[in-house]
Amino acid sequence: MLSIRKIFSKSRSLEDGIFFGAVEKILGFSPKNIDFYKKAFTHRSSNILDEGGNPMNYERLEFLGDAMLSAVIAAHLFNEVPTGDEGYLTKMRSKIVSREHLNELGKDLNLVQLVESKVPVQHFGDNIHGNIFEALVGAIYLDKGYDFCKEFIYKKVIVPYVDIARLEGKVISYKSLVIEWCQKEKRQFHYDIFEDNGINGERLFGVKLSIDEKVIAKARASSKKKAEEKASQRAYFAFQEKIDKK
Template sequence: MSIFKKIFSKSRSLEDGIFFNAVEKILGFAPQNLDNYKNAFTHRSLNRLSNEGNPINYERLEFLGDAMLSSVIAAYLFTEAPHGDEGYLTKMRSKIVSREHLNELGKDLNLIQFIESKVPVHHFGENIHGNIFESLIGAIYQDRGYAYCEQFIQKRVIVPYVDISRLEGKVISYKSLVIEWCQKEKKIFNYDIFEDNAIDGQRLFGVRLSIDDKVIAKARATSKKKAEEKASQRAYFALQEKMDKK
């Protein structure tokens, strides 16, 4: 073996050792196949392919992890909330696996430090944190199976964050709340964009929410969806007494 190859081999071995230790600390158990976890943090911009010519990136593992997470949370709620019907259980699961919550989990574990990408990290949106959290769960399933997935989710999601009584009162979408109320009360609602500008290179949307032709709230955000949610939240607090009335 040439000197260059020896140095390169030692360097790769050292990198793998550092990565192994970091992943083991997050998981709470030792990985068996480190490649699964490397794939969980590989961005599509690298254009990596397997020996069979299939793309290697975190997106397929994200799909798998999403299914595993939903399965474990569903089983937990089924046991811990015996009073809940299907609708209740579905809503509670949605609150636990909401995009906002998954993003927080990914941030808490600082998973973005492991991302390999040609795209600068600061160009990623907020959802990258939740996406790679799900891909990590997918990697666990590939590496160690369902039982280890369940163990990880119990440790990192359920034990520190899931409080059923607290979650019952948590609103995950003010827009859905406003729309449901308007439909129930037979009110006409409308979200319209009154502003679409780029300020300092960042695009901003202004959204206005009207109910029965009366403007109830306005909001600005970096996407139409976020602006609608923010306007809905403001509308909810403006109409809370009426909306909470039984």
């Protein structure tokens, strides 16, 4: 009869094997040190500490992955667009590594399925997808080095998603676009933000965007930032012909 310790050990080995296989499928190569990837998929709510008593979660790897993404994509743009100045290259890189885009990448790879957390998946915000993607990039760098990290970024980000011509016309922030236009045209603008309880008592934020003391657009969303962006998008389409001439 197996002891409790042996049963537990076998259970952990099986669990590790399943995790290893899932990570290998995402990466397209075999990890050398699976512990880096375990950390990349560990949410801070798990409250796990390493041997030194330090929090063991993906947040430090997220920082590292963000830097690696920026470096690889910056080098790619530098080589692909030799006529682009610093401002152009910075703007294009921002479009590629925008939070919205990274969230899409994380969702496409279904990374959240592997997250170790005490928080139910449905309670995660959208940013968890992009955060885990960045942490995964950081884990690859520590595990396999720069060349493997660069190859992964090319395969998962640059080749399928980086179309220079399409990105040139992509708007990162409608709010920034509207504010820039208002400042250039010397128009007064104001975002009036208020709490707005939605259906079933859901906490929402309402926004009224006024330009020259006239309400141009209204919007509601789950955060102030999202509501402002949605209202700005509607204002943009109301003034698109004038804004695009700037």
